[in-house]
Amino acid sequence: MSLTANDVKKIAHLARLGIDEQDVESYANDLSGMLDLMTQMSELNTDNVSPMAHPLDQIQRLRPDVVTEHNQREHFQAIAPQVEDGLYLVPKVIE
Amino acid sequence: MYNLTIAELAKGLRAGEFSSVELTQTYLNRIHQHSALNAYVTVTDELALQQAQAADAKIAGGDTSLLTGIPIAQKDIFCTLGVKTTCGSKMLDNFIAPYNATVVDKLNQAGAVMLGKVNMDEFAMGSSNETSYYGPTKNPWNTGTVPGGSSGGSATAVAARLAVCATGTDTGGSIRQPAALCGITGLKPTYGRVSRYGMIAYASSLDQGGPMTRNAEDAAILLQAMAGFDDKDSTSVDQPVPDYLADLNKPLTGLKIGLPKEFFTADLNGDMAATLETAINHYRQMGAEVKEISMPTLKMAIPAYYVIAPAECSANLSRFDGVRFGYRCENPADLADLYTRSRGEAFGKEVKRRILMGTYALSAGYYDAYYIKAQKVRRLISDDFKNALAEVDVIMGPVTPMPAFGIGEKLANPIEMYLSDIYTIAINLAGLPAMSIPAGFINDLPVGLQIIGNYFDEARLLNVAHQYQQVTDWHQQTPKGFE
Numbered sequence: 165m166s167l168t169a170n171d172v173k174k175i176a177h178l179a180r181l182g183i184d185e186q187d188v189e190s191y192a193n194d195l196s197g198m199l200d201l202m203t204q205m206s207e208l209n210t211d212n213v214s215p216m217a218h219p220l221d222q223i224q225r226l227r228p229d230v231v232t233e234h235n236q237r238e239h240f241q242a243i244a245p246q247v248e249d250g251l252y253l254v255p256k257v258i259e
Numbered sequence: 260m261y262n263l264t265i266a267e268l269a270k271g272l273r274a275g276e277f278s279s280v281e282l283t284q285t286y287l288n289r290i291h292q293h294s295a296l297n298a299y300v301t302v303t304d305e306l307a308l309q310q311a312q313a314a315d316a317k318i319a320g321g322d323t324s325l326l327t328g329i330p331i332a333q334k335d336i337f338c339t340l341g342v343k344t345t346c347g348s349k350m351l352d353n354f355i356a357p358y359n360a361t362v363v364d365k366l367n368q369a370g371a372v373m374l375g376k377v378n379m380d381e382f383a384m385g386s387s388n389e390t391s392y393y394g395p396t397k398n399p400w401n402t403g404t405v406p407g408g409s410s411g412g413s414a415t416a417v418a419a420r421l422a423v424c425a426t427g428t429d430t431g432g433s434i435r436q437p438a439a440l441c442g443i444t445g446l447k448p449t450y451g452r453v454s455r456y457g458m459i460a461y462a463s464s465l466d467q468g469g470p471m472t473r474n475a476e477d478a479a480i481l482l483q484a485m486a487g488f489d490d491k492d493s494t495s496v497d498q499p500v501p502d503y504l505a506d507l508n509k510p511l512t513g514l515k516i517g518l519p520k521e522f523f524t525a526d527l528n529g530d531m532a533a534t535l536e537t538a539i540n541h542y543r544q545m546g547a548e549v550k551e552i553s554m555p556t557l558k559m560a561i562p563a564y565y566v567i568a569p570a571e572c573s574a575n576l577s578r579f580d581g582v583r584f585g586y587r588c589e590n591p592a593d594l595a596d597l598y599t600r601s602r603g604e605a606f607g608k609e610v611k612r613r614i615l616m617g618t619y620a621l622s623a624g625y626y627d628a629y630y631i632k633a634q635k636v637r638r639l640i641s642d643d644f645k646n647a648l649a650e651v652d653v654i655m656g657p658v659t660p661m662p663a664f665g666i667g668e669k670l671a672n673p674i675e676m677y678l679s680d681i682y683t684i685a686i687n688l689a690g691l692p693a694m695s696i697p698a699g700f701i702n703d704l705p706v707g708l709q710i711i712g713n714y715f716d717e718a719r720l721l722n723v724a725h726q727y728q729q730v731t732d733w734h735q736q737t738p739k740g741f742e
């Protein structure tokens with residue numbers, strides 16, 4: 165299975181990931197190589213095998229629904245690129 | 260004093276032979292003297308000396324923690340309050356962590372002195388430390404070769420005596436492979452044994468932190484402080500932590516060692532096979548029984564891993580969007596441009612490759628064919644290990660197909676680099692604990708022996724490693740120029 169330069173651009177858009185035009189071809193090659201590697205898995209019969217998401221098959225732990233975090237907004241926003249009045253600033257989304 | 264182990268230093272500190280401040284200053288001097296190795300991203304001189312002073316006061320007051328006053332290096336993947344935490348990426352070059360990782364908190368409580376943050380592959384994605392935004396770390400055994408990765412800075416720091424010990428993390432071999440290439444001892448614990456809170460995520464179902472040290476005894480001491488249940492990590496396992504030092508001296512008579520025939524094929528370098536054979540003979544002499552086992556699905560580990568890890572990476576790294584912390588591009592035209600350019604300008608090529616791969620594997624139409632298939636294969640690999648470990652106590656094999664390779668040698672071919680993880684990756688998929696210990700040299704470069712054990716059987720791994728280190732001195736070798 166091989167991916168084209170166009171496929172790579174589409175995937176990059178899905179990931180909101182800027183990639184240099186000059187690198188597109190090499191990504192297409194690398195990803196195609198990885199996909200070739202992955203097709204090896206089809207040699208293995210996995211009918212009736214349940215997918216494994218957690219090495220110890222542990223289920224999600226629950227906790228009582230009580231407040232455990234205190235407000236640290238200023239502390240966390242001190243490292244943000246741009247904030248104002250406790251809000252994160254981004255370019256205007258709605259005109 | 261920089262050739263002493265944690266246990267020896269703890270005695271020396273209490274006997275008043277030297278203070279933690281003196282010890283810490285010795286290490287800081289060495290770090291600056293050998294800065295060409297590029298092991299550290301950030302050296303926290305002032306903080307280290309403050310912590311050392313506090314440690315000296317605690318020792319004077321009768322404190323008994325073995326780690327009190329011991330200078331350690333933190334992999335730059337662990338968040339450190341008020342200290343730059345880069346994860347080896349331009350994305351986090353300006354990131355001052357607003358909280359401590361649980362591992363950092365625990366080591367602080369144990370009295371350890373942090374010398375600084377050590378270099379690593381960008382977001383722990385790499386096997387050579389060459390993907391770091393801060394440039395490659397060099398292997399002290401031959402500075403033209405890589406230290407391995409992703410915990411390459413940790414391995415170099417310990418091997419070159421720029422820290423007594425270090426933390427590392429292992430998603431596909433990132434503790435064991437650099438430990439092997441740098442001739443030190445590294446332990447990847449059972450998944451869930453060490454908290455992942457504040458450890459910047461790469462592939463959450465595989466990532467696990469662990470100790471990187473001079474020998475097995477030190478690994479036991481460091482793991483003792485790192486391990487334990489943490490409410491802040493939803494995958495942390497609530498199981499008591501045993502005394503890892505208690506069983507170190509247990510004799511190995513009757514120990515059953517399995518050698519998977521899939522590990523000892525023509526792909527393994529001949530010198531490597533001979534070195535491992537010698538190591539395994541030592542175990543025979545100590546009374547262990549060695550038998551060949553078969554794990555037919557092992558060869559599927561690389562394809563399964565390179566679906567699962569990139570898939571989880573693409574989800575985890577979506578948090579780096581230029582909005583709340585980290586890098587933001589100049590003059591974004593709109594919100595989409597802000598996301599796309601911030602990520603495009605700040606992630607390196609290997610990270611981008613894995614985000615693209617993962618995004619593709621998780622996208623509509625391919626999810627079942629790749630991601631679900633890989634998770635099913637993961638189950639079969641894990642079953643292979645379970646069956647094998649029902650027959651034997653530990654599994655042994657190589658860590659890497661060859662010793663350290665040259666800087667730049669494999670960069671052009673990422674797939675070849677991935678294939679070199681063949682002996683370590685399956686263990687992460689199964690979630691088992693495994694160690695790398697020094698077992699000899701090939702062309703003056705260190706070689707590691709891998710020891711794989713059952714879930715939560717770290718104490719046995721440490722025992723098996725420690726006994727080997729009682730009859731060999733590979734772990735005591737120091738690279739030339741760093742004695």
